[in-house]
Each structure stands twice: as C-alpha cells, then as structure tokens.
Amino acid sequence: xxxxxxxxxxxxxxxxxxxxxxxxxxxxxxxxxxxxxxxxxxxxxxxxxxxxxxxxxxxxxxxxxxxxxxxxxxxxxxxxxxxxxxxxxxxxxxxxxxxxxxxxxxxxxxxxxxxxxxxxxxxxxxxxxxxxxxxxxxxxxxxxxxxxxxxxxxxxxxxxxxxxxxxxxxxxxxxxxxxxxxxxxxxxxxxxxxxxxxxxxxxxxxxxxxxxxxxxxxxxxxxxxxxxxxxxxxxxxxxxxxxxxxxxxxxxxxx
Numbered sequence: 001x002x003x004x005x006x007x008x009x010x011x012x013x014x015x016x017x018x019x020x021x022x023x024x025x026x027x028x029x030x031x032x033x034x035x036x037x038x039x040x041x042x043x044x045x046x047x048x049x050x051x052x053x054x055x056x057x058x059x060x061x062x063x064x065x066x067x068x069x070x071x072x073x074x075x076x077x078x079x080x081x082x083x084x085x086x087x088x089x090x091x092x093x094x095x096x097x098x099x100x101x102x103x104x105x106x107x108x109x110x111x112x113x114x115x116x117x118x119x120x121x122x123x124x125x126x127x128x129x130x131x132x133x134x135x136x137x138x139x140x141x142x143x144x145x146x147x148x149x150x151x152x153x154x155x156x157x158x159x160x161x162x163x164x165x166x167x168x169x170x171x172x173x174x175x176x177x178x179x180x181x182x183x184x185x186x187x188x189x190x191x192x193x194x195x196x197x198x199x200x201x202x203x204x205x206x207x208x209x210x211x212x213x214x215x216x217x218x219x220x221x222x223x224x225x226x227x228x229x230x231x232x233x234x235x236x237x238x239x240x241x242x243x244x245x246x247x248x249x250x251x252x253x254x255x
Contacts, residue, residue, distance in 0.1 A: 011121060018107050018129040022100065029096055036099075036142040045143055046095060052082055053091040078187035078240050081148070099144045105151035107132045113154045116161055145189035149197055152188075156181050156201055163226075164208045179230040183237020191241065198234065202227060 028034035035042070085094035107128040114124035131137065132150070140146040156178055163174035182201060185194040209223045235242065 019104055022103055038142040041142050050091040099147055102147040102151045103132055109154035113158050148188045149193040160204050179233025182234035186238025186241045
C-alpha cells in the first residue's frame with residue numbers, strides 16, 4: 001500500500017514538473033503583470049485581440065491598414081476560445097491565460113498521444129517536455145494565433161489514432177471529432193498553420209491505413225472515404241474564414 005502511494009506521488013510530481021517549468025519561464029507575465037516582448041505581439045497580435053474586448057466594437061483603424069479584419073491572420077475573430085474569454089477576464093489577462101493554457105495543453109496532449117502509442121510513463125513525459133521546449137514552440141510560444149496549434153496537433157492525432165483502434169460507433173465518433181477539431185483550426189489563428197495541421201492529418205491517416213494493411217484498392221478506398229468525411233466537416237466548420245478569404249482574394253495580389 002505504501003509503495004503504491006509513493007509511486008503514485010512520484011509519478012504525479014514528475015508529470016507536473018514540465019508544467020512548473022512553463023510557469024517559471026513565463027513567471028513575469030503570469031505573476032508580475034509584465035507583457036510578452038515579442039514584437040509581433042506588441043505591434044500586431046495583441047491590438048487585434050484587444051479589439052474583441054471593446055464594448056462598442058470600435059477599433060483603432062491604424063492597425064487594420066486597409067486589410068479586412070475577418071481575413072487577418074493576426075486576429076482570432078472567429079475563435080471560440082477568444083469569445084469565451086471575453087466573458088471571463090480583460091484582454092490582457094485573457095491573452096496570457098489562453099497562451100499559457102495552449103502550451104500546457106500541448107504538453108498534456110503529447111503525453112496522452114505517446115501513452116496511446118505504447119510509450120512508457122517517463123518516456124511520454126519526456127516527449128511532451130521536449131516538444132513544448134523545442135525551438136519552434138519557444139519561438140512562437142508568445143503568440144496565441146500560433147501556440148494554439150501546438151496543442152491542436154497532438155489532439156487531432158489522438159482522435160485519428162483512436163478512430164482506427166476503437167470498435168463500433170466510437171470509431172465514427174472519433175472521425176467526426178477529428179473533423180470538428182480541424183474545422184476549429186481555421187477559426188483560431190494563423191491560416192497557414194491550419195494548413196500545416198491538415199497536411200499532418202492527411203499524412204497520419206494514410207500512415208494508419210497503410211499500417212492496418214489490406215489491398216491497394218482497400219487502402220485507397222479507406223483513405224479517401226475517411227479524408228473526405230474529415231476534411232468535409234473541417235471545411236463546413238471553417239467556412240466563415242474560408243469564404244471571407246475566397247471572396248477577397250480577387251481584390252489583392254497576395255495569393
């Protein structure tokens with residue numbers, strides 16, 4: 001009994017260490033009302049984010065620069081996370097809460113994905129820790145329009161993996177959830193990163209189908225059917241952003 005309790009406490013402490021490390025790295029922003037020093041956050045991302053919290057819907061026109069706000073990758077205009085935080089805290093606190101939450105969620109989801117893949121407890125913790133403290137994540141960890149995707153990537157992969165390793169109706173539930181998550185990716189931040197997540201999902205589905213085995217025709221049929229459902233749901237979810245982009249593209253030289 002005592003040995004099991006000691007082991008449980010040890011595992012709990014070890015699993016919390018990466019989260020404590022994240023809180024330590026961003027301690028000034030979390031506990032001392034400092035601001036993220038990332039130049040894009042100061043000049044671009046936060047002013048757009050702050051506009052969502054204006055009671056009269058006003059915005060400083062200078063930060064738009066003639067570019068429709070619904071198309072800007074600098075805003076989270078359609079993000080359900082942003083609209084939720086409008087009712088909970090002010091713009092600055094919401095920005096910090098969301099950003100830190102995304103980083104911690106990235107660690108947790110990576111750990112859970114590794115456990116599903118059969119890695120040991122410690123190996124999964126190490127994988128999650130290495131992921132959130134990798135150069136790419138640290139480079140953009142202060143920007144909620146990108147940090148959100150660090151959490152979405154392992155979460156989508158968990159659902160895709162579960163769809164192939166579940167029985168009965170649950171596999172279809174995971175397929176639908178995967179599509180919904182990819183749809184949310186269009187709404188929560190940088191469209192370019194959403195495309196990256198979709199490409200990763202495409203590659204992972206093909207890998208899982210190949211791993212399951214079967215003839216070439218069966219593999220192609222399963223891959224096409226699953227991707228059609230997932231990306232179809234994603235397109236429907238992301239239609240507000242995608243339709244705005246498509247309607248504006250003929251007015252600009254950016255493509």
